[in-house]
Amino acid sequence: MLEPSAYSPLTRDDEIRLLGLQPGKKTQRIIISLKHVILDASVRYEALSYEWKSEEGSETVQCGSFSIAATKNLIRALKALRHPDKPRWLWVDALCINQEDIDEKSKQIPMMRDIYSGATIVLV
Template sequence: MTNRYQYRILQRSRGEVRLLKLLPYDGNDKLKFIPTCNIFHVSLHTKPRFTALSYVWGAAADSRLILLENSPVLVTKNLYDAMMALRPTNEHIIMWIDSLCINQLDDAEKSWQVALMADIYRQAEKVVAWLGTADDQSDSVMDYLNSLGAQAEACGMDNGPEPFQEI
């Protein structure tokens, strides 16, 4: 994958990470199927508001084009699909996406940024788990999960993100 975007160095002492501003479709037909985003640095100490994306990277050989700071960047099909599905219609959204927010060509950066991932996901305002595009069985699986969730709630197992505890 040849990418033209040049990452600026993060300040480790400040606990910096990169966040993406995923931009809405601007009406330019040439970019209708190309997610566009900007990237910026922020310190986790400032408690920034963002959505973290959790997804399976997928095969690097099956890649798609996005624009990062107007530079062409290839991403896996799975990430492309997630970005297209999450692409806002009006206002941008701020996201953390590991394969784009971490310089994958810098092993030292990768090492300490991966060590921050638990903090990144914990501080995220929302975490989106991308399971992939829907297929023929998706509706029935989601219906089953909703039914299972309703049964769990009926049994009193709806006490939020805390682990279930017997009283």
């Protein structure tokens, strides 16, 4: 039996997850939600492109009742991007792709060009 996860399976070839970055102050823990969307022109989101820097170690973000590991570099970026009063919808490879699911990664990584080009803006 599979262990419970923050990631529900993607069911379509053109489906991605978006990260809802919940509002908060820069000093507060990062809280996110994940939703499935069909990758097409009607979906509005921003994409984050950043350097992983995994040698710095990791922290976690809260997604419902689950904690998901993220690099400290990503945590800093999310804290800087978080709005104080409203959610922000982002696509971030490290969190929107289930990094523990090799099959999912093999399907999602080739879609990254379309994901970045479909974003309203790419944040670097």
